[in-house]
Amino acid sequence: MNNFLHKISLTALLLLTACSAIAQNPAAEPEPGFVFSSKADEVQIRIQGGQFATVWETRILSLQEGTNEVLLHGLPNPANITDLQFAGELLPVGSALRMQSGAMTGLFDRLVDQQVTLTGPAGTISGTVEQVRGSMLSLRDADGHQIIVPNPHQYSLQTTGDSADIRAETGVLLTYNAPRAGSYRIQLWYHTGLLGWTAEHQLLVDAETDQLDWHTFIHLENNTGAAWDGVQLKIESGGVNRRGGMGGLTSQVANDRNPDRFVHAFEDAIDLAPSESQRRLLLKAENIAYEKSYRFQATHNRSLNVTNRRPDILYRIDAGQMLAANNVSGIPHLPPGETRLLLRTGETLTLIGDRELTRAASADTLIRIQGGRSSRLLLDEVVRVLASGQDERLNRIEGTYTVRNLGTQSKPLQISIPTNENTRVLNVTGARYRLTADALEMELEMQPGAVQEITFTYERRP
Incomplete structure (x- = not known):
């Protein structure tokens, strides 16, 4: 496998320009094959501090011998991609052309004589692509009737064995010279913004005992415009590390022991839909001991000390007990995030305190939360x-x-x-x-x- 990383220019060129250039090739040369790849076969995503992530994709391409044009679809919006790179047994040649949604007619030029299904404003339409006429697409249905589809870029597209929503997405057009016909495994990786996470801690205090239940949730936000299925997801807090490559995930793991960094890998694969927010339970521990104390706080009034007559109620929780409870000891830190203290009386939950956990909490961290004032x-x-x-x-x-x-x-x-x-x-x-x-x-x-x-x-x- 050739592990040399090949960096691709992200020049914003229209696909139609590329089509006219290809049409000028000598007639004696064989027509290039066309492959439409809408989804990755394997995806790893590492969401780092803030709205920033590194994405590794593996795609299997079926290429003919010689020149092949490959349209990679299902990527984030072009403004959200940086440092697009490739590796694998076959590397692209020439430049990658960014295809905007307004140039979708170039895609249909390459699907002439192929069976497609479109779903959009006029419902579902199936037929064989004949030609593109300006902003209209000409199809021929199974009975031989011609169908004219205006504005085909407003439809989602399904071809034989592949599909994609092309209404607001972009793609990358690549050229591969395959030494043989067959399947090739390619890898690509890139940085993208607008993919982030936040943590929420819920501490449920039982009114009848001196114990609490602790739940930590992760909120995932995908505003990239892309969809990924079966993602191997890892989230982390702390500074952004832009080093790497296809082996970058391994090189970044060395930083996971940083005491200010929280790192967690989800065991189950996760689907990330575009413009989606999802909430997932990360940690759960029950019957955690806590200490409740009372604090009178004096304040300066010129040269005098003035003290509130009723004290604040302080709850102190040992993060180490949380991390060691119920088989979560393998996670060395708690992620930063909003921490809410709730009083549970029967089936009723009452918010009695909250604070912001601004850094990852390790096993020796004591978390103190103010939970109202005492009247006793x-x-x-x-x-x-x-x-x-x-x-x-x-x-x-x-x-x-x-x-x-x-x-x-x-x-x-x-x-x-x-x-x-x-x-x-x-x-x-x-x-x-x-x-x-x-x-x-x-x-x-x-x-x-x-x-x-x-x-x-x-x-x-x-």
Whole structure:
């Protein structure tokens, strides 16, 4: 097999121009064979970051000995194809001519004396192609009657053993010099836009337990104008890798271990219809443990800290548990995408939180989602801001938080006060604390019915 990659120019030439050039060949030369190939026999597609994909196609062509014209149909719109290349045991010669839908008469010129079936505005018409008259096609039916079809490019076409919707599609016309008559296996690959995917994560929290069910769906969008059947599909997130060739899929797999990249290959073949959106379940895991905590968040109001009286409810999920559950441990990452938290009460689902997972989540990722506010925890505060010594720019902040748990269950609680790197904690009572680069975090466990007082003092420069 000749593995040399042959790059084809994508010059936007009309097929009719090519027809007149072919008609000028010396009469002594044999008429070239014509092959109409509308679909690939094998397809691999790798959808990369954004609306960008690499497509590998294998087609089986039956050629006569000598010169053959091959019309490859069923490709994306010409504006969406880049880097069209060929490989295989037989390579095309000359230039590939882009055929626009407005030049479909050139196709019928090559189907003279062949039986075709057209389906379109006038219904279904069958007959033998006689000739093309401007924008009209002349057929002869089985009874010998002539049929005139205006605007044949508005029809879908079926020839012996092949068919295609030619109304809004394009093709590529190639010339092959076959050393023998028979079947040839050719490969082509190209990049195309307007083929993409997005992920959606659904986390179903059971109101009666401390567990949730996790579903990850993939939305596939095909706006290329092409249709592919039986696709071996692989999707990935991260940067676009344009390297490759017919062996490019292998060369790109080396990047799949990148911690920022999610890669998944679908086991079953997938059909992609043009202008189609489809939603497929990618991952499913049930009875995943989660942690629910409560967070009071203070905000700056000039020099004072003002805290909401009701805390945010935070749900923390270990992505590693999701990846290890129910035989999905072979997938090293979760794809980025919208993550929706739903509360399940009987048959009712209520959206209680959502966030955007902006990068692939690995097994050591903790996903935190805000799920509303608690009405069973209340906080009262008294905060004073004082000058510290003679340095007017150094503030001493003294405060007391009084927290009440009106519920019947214990609740892990966190209070976060924004600070800066010029902060020094002098005293905290009633809670554990830690000082980070941008916050003073205080944590405690609130028992049911309890009232807890927390005092704190710290110094801070603006």
